[in-house]
Amino acid sequence: MFKRQVAPARRSAQAPFSYGTPPVIYADGSITEVHTGRNGPFVLSPADAKRFGLPTVSVDAGKLAFSVSAPPRAINSLVLHGHVLVDVCAALG
DSSP states (O other): OOOOOOOOOOOOOOOOOOOOSOOEEOTTSOEEEEEOSEEEEEEOOHHHHHHHTOOSEEEEEEEEEEEEOSSSOOEEEEEEEEEEEEEHHHHHO
16 A cells, blocks of 8 residues: 655635736847736745835736846836736745
8 A cells, every 4th residue: 555645734825816918038038028917926036026016926917018128137117007916925924
């Protein structure tokens, strides 16, 4: 007989999300993406989270548009016309 393995309890947060439109990749390697509806989880570095006024890990609702430079990757712009549904770190905290 097989003995069932039980994983340790972990905290989790769930939210339905949409994929939005496919990214636009330019010849120089830069990328622009636009997401609508529920988006996430959306992960930012602590510096970018502070710069754009968003949580480090979040689930957002509305229109989220961002552009990323060619390698090495850096976020050039990020605009959220909507609101943060879940600050994931705070929810799991």
